[in-house]
Amino acid sequence: MGKTTARYLFANWKMYLNYEESAVLAKQLVKETKKMSSNVTMTVFPSALALAEVVETVKKTSIAVGAQNTYWVQQGGCTGEVSAAMYKAVGAEYALVGHSERRHLFHETNHEVREKIEAALAAGLTPVVCVGETKHERDDDKVEEVLEVQLRAAFEDIAWPADKPVIVAYEPVWAISKGTDPSAGTPCDPVDASKAHRIIEQFLRGLMPKAEIVLLYGGSVRPHNVSEYLRQPHVQGVLVGAASTKLEQWLEIVRAAEAAV
Ligand code: PGA
16 A cells, blocks of 8 residues: 555544534534644544534534445435435535444345445445454454455445545454443554454455555544554554544544644
8 A cells, every 4th residue: 555644533423422412512623623734534423313414514624524324225215214315415425334333233234235335436425334353253263254255245346436545444343342431442452453454455455456545443442542553554544433422532532643644
């Protein structure tokens, strides 16, 4: 991978913040990040309910907005779903696809992940594809195998637009925190994360030789450990859940990333 100096800071607000809380945090971010380094690319992923409001709030800034989940049908009788096209129409630019909470809590398959990636691309969104192994799979020494199966299903023979980077977040399932308590969660050792990133990079390079590849680490990223990840080769940024929902913690992460550029 060519050396990239930009750092990607992606904030997955999950279902932690309601409409009001999302609106408040978005306003605070606009105020606080005015002086943000241009080498930091920040994207926030609010709930479906708050997304349009957040887009409106951040629209004159460099902060981008993404959807946490999208459906693969763009329009129709699909009660309860929101399509990639609908998110695009209100100003979203990215879509998380295959987050482990979707894969495990909602039983999303590799096939559905692929459908969602293609629908996101068709709608003009940039997918952020999440991959990672469970604790059991790691203990059984199957990290490489699991990553390859997930990546092959997601990207093999896909028509990828030349103007979009391939963004993949390595998020070991066991490392994702279960709540917003700052001490909760078991982060992956940064060197192990970097090894997994290397596997991902090599495999993607084989599948998509010409694509620009951006790899993020996610799973219990906190202000005190973010620099360790950003210092590793093959890690261009982080996807942060819990710590991205608390202004002070998130700003510390931003400052650490700016210092790491
Ligand atoms: P976490 O979540 O930072 O709360 O562990 C990361 C993610 O699930 O994207």
